[in-house]
Amino acid sequence: MVTIKDVARIAGVSTATVSRVIHDGAQVGPVCRARVKKVIAELGYRPNSNAQALVGKTSRTIGVVTPKLSMSFFGTLACGVEKSARENNYKLLMANSLYETKSELDALNSLREHNCHSIILHSDYSDHKTLTKLANDIPGLVLINRYIPKIANRCVWLDNVQGAEQAAQYLLDKGHRKFAVVTSIYRNGDPELRVQGTRQALERAGIDLPNTAIEESTANIEGGEQAVNALLAKGCKFTAILAYNDLMAIGAIHALFAAGLRVPQDVSVIGFDDLPLARACRPRLTTMHYPVEEMANYASNLAIELNEPNKKIGSRTHLFLAELVERDSVAPPPEG
Amino acid sequence: MVTIKDVARIAGVSTATVSRVIHDGAQVGPVCRARVKKVIAELGYRPNSNAQALVGKTSRTIGVVTPKLSMSFFGTLACGVEKSARENNYKLLMANSLYETKSELDALNSLREHNCHSIILHSDYSDHKTLTKLANDIPGLVLINRYIPKIANRCVWLDNVQGAEQAAQYLLDKGHRKFAVVTSIYRNGDPELRVQGTRQALERAGIDLPNTAIEESTANIEGGEQAVNALLAKGCKFTAILAYNDLMAIGAIHALFAAGLRVPQDVSVIGFDDLPLARACRPRLTTMHYPVEEMANYASNLAIELNEPNKKIGSRTHLFLAELVERDSVAPPPEG
DNA sequence: CTGAAAGCGCTAACAG
């Protein structure tokens, strides 16, 4: 490994000078600078970022904690952060939280050991109190997909209620009057919020959503299938299904087809998230676009800013809105 | 930040002792150890891994370089590495290479600055020579999805030829005789290999694959659609399509349906990779399972082993095989 | 404009 000392020795200068050259400090003469740069290039020297982090009290590293990187949503989230990291010359440290409170915290701590002060956390199971405390301990912590009023300026979130409302309103506008809702059993907040949004839109239109028209299951394809099968089994009548997310929506479509119902001719289905999947299935899924990548990018920039000592972050809020993407899984209800 | 010194002072011992306790060195008395542990817990002390890396000459960090984390395939790859990292108490550093030679190398270098000696690289565009040189420079570098004979013991790869052969043979066994191939324009090796495997299986069955039955396009859904439309436009006759990957297969199915052809009744389609998508589309896609997660996990363990000074890695080879997953997109050819 | 020197937090001999 070639160190700053090697460069200094060969260039015939002190390590301090080399350091200055590296950091483009103006405090060094042009000839000297040129010589040092030459030696750096020749030796292929690159500064050891561990040493830099050690002395600098902070590493140019941004950490990301999400449940599971192999899920499309989180991979996209990571990508958004990566872009910001790359542009700001930060490195990206990742850890899966695996949907467990304990490993969520473990993951976070492992990042802190690295002096990683900019952290994007997608927390599913830690409570507000824990997170608020964490945010106070870690100046560069930003929560994504979560809203906690006390630390609002550290939360980058999406208005789930508004998104679900919009989805329901769209279905209403298409003429639907009989709805079913397929939601998630997970109690991390989002499902309730989306159901609430749906309810609000329907109530405004004078339509009641009976509890029998709501079916809960796991938030994946199988869950969507199960939920729709349960709905069908109990004779629930509907011309449109609002699914918690795209995965459940796709499962719903599968179950519908298996039962001889066509989408969207007999039943319309709307999803949420706009995963890559939504463009791949048939019919292509009409859904609410969740701008994760954009949000993650924003969150990352925010986390980095938060660590810049001079910048003062006010109590601004970071709210994003879901956007309707019309594709092929929604049509007006069948006649009669 | 609480340091080892704080712990030492409060526990009334030297930093060396604290260090020993941290590393479970047996060289410390039980009472003393207990006291130190207590103080560590009380203070919430966690060692600074930058300092550890600095003195230890190597950081417990494993790096991953892939084109784009938001792609399902690479997210899954990262997950495989993450699991191994977590189990071995390593941290995960990620960098996107964005499908460019230069950023591939940039990404790699940024990892090296971190003293990150265990690296998993998914290289698409660097040539054998560059990679061989890199492998010599970085003892813990492991290539995934690439085979270079000279550094075979550092390559974790999949036999694409065999996989494609198997897919073609499966179609042959179902009774198909008229094939079309939808492949990728990217020249990173895989497409050629898969076409070659297909050719081999067909030739063995005495079937010729005319160049007109092969259509190239981008390796995504749109590419699959385009390719099939081109095939259809030039009046190519086939009862089965072998797609370069699942994305192109799904695109192919879309184009087929748009043209009034049913899958699998009129035309069978087989994919490659077995992305989550393959289970979500309709008909569910029959495809060759690419065990990326398993391979990545293996590669990560290998990379970590490579950095353990005493272990001698022989010239073993690390070849994985694709496996057929039968779902619903393949059926016997229509009568006549 | 440049160098000397101190020290970031930690580990690893070497003593005792």
Place this chain on the structure above:
DNA sequence: CTGTTAGCGCTTTCAG
């Protein structure tokens, strides 16, 4: 079994 000491590679005053 435990403490002392000397750095790891780098940045940053403080002098010059």
